[in-house]
Amino acid sequence: MLRTLTLSLTLLVLAACQSGPKTDYDPNTNFAAMKHFALQTPEQTNDPLSSERIAMAVTQTLMAKGMSQSDTPDFKVTWVFQTGSKPTSSGLSIGLGTGSWGHSGGVSVGTSVGLPLGGEKQYQQIQIDILTASGDRLLWRGSDSFEFSDGGEDKAEATQKTVAKILAAFPPTPK
Template sequence: MKIPALILVLISCLMLNACTSKPKSDYDIEYDFSQLKSFETFSPSQTDDPLSSSRIEDSIAVALTKQGFVMAQQQPDFKITYSFKVEDKPKESGLSIGLGTGTWGSSGGVSVGTSVGVPIGSDTARIQTIQIDIINPQTNKLIWRGTDKFNFDAGGEEKLSATQVTVTKILSQFPPQKQ
């Protein structure tokens, strides 16, 4: 009877893994990223969400500093800027299939069931996409870009935490490791 329980655990892990996103990045394959030591951050010229903008900018500074880069106001090795957008995504009502096992006395059994989830409250979720660009200050050309997104239902601490995690995931791919 332990094998079906193991199957349930494996299915749960696979479903949780499918819900996480992986950041995407692209970069100039000719650029030598090994020379980069200092950065300067530039805010978008216009934003209708100064809270998100501030959270992203602070998260970028923290993530890059943890990687050993230094914030410089004069003659940085690279400039970093970002953009973000918030979109509505319909919540999935979702059809679930379950597998269960059980025993009653000396008998055992296996059952399969289905359920349909009905969203309660709002029928949409919010998705914030963050794009981070790294620019060569001598040429003003893009040398690296990373992007990722996260779902949120409300602002505050939850959104702050999700922003920090997302920015850190994006910048974990910078600088690119050439193979």
């Protein structure tokens, strides 16, 4: 019984800590009819490598879903991204533990506050917008972020995975 309670509490805490892509969409849109897309490249950016990686990842992910790029699209895809840094400390930790001594047992819960003791981690937040074919109205939006330490292949792979996670929720399934 005690182990079941501890396991349940641990899973609940872990589930609460997980974050995934955030999405929003217009429920009146017929997403099932959307098969052809065009990229609407954002205006000038100070990080063209990241923008190109996002464009490639969007194209690959949508094509893997059976959609095709077209000059006469059903919808347009655009994106914005922000790169920044944050302290390496996570700030707050929650710990759960169990123990037994002889015939006695117990459960403990503790918290800890971390202080940033050094460097910063780089992160990139990506927002992908699905627009009407004319590009004048937002139909769907998804966003997520990832941390990275270096650019190059690691950042390119993290970008691909993040875009795939975001677009996993597109098209949305009605509830």
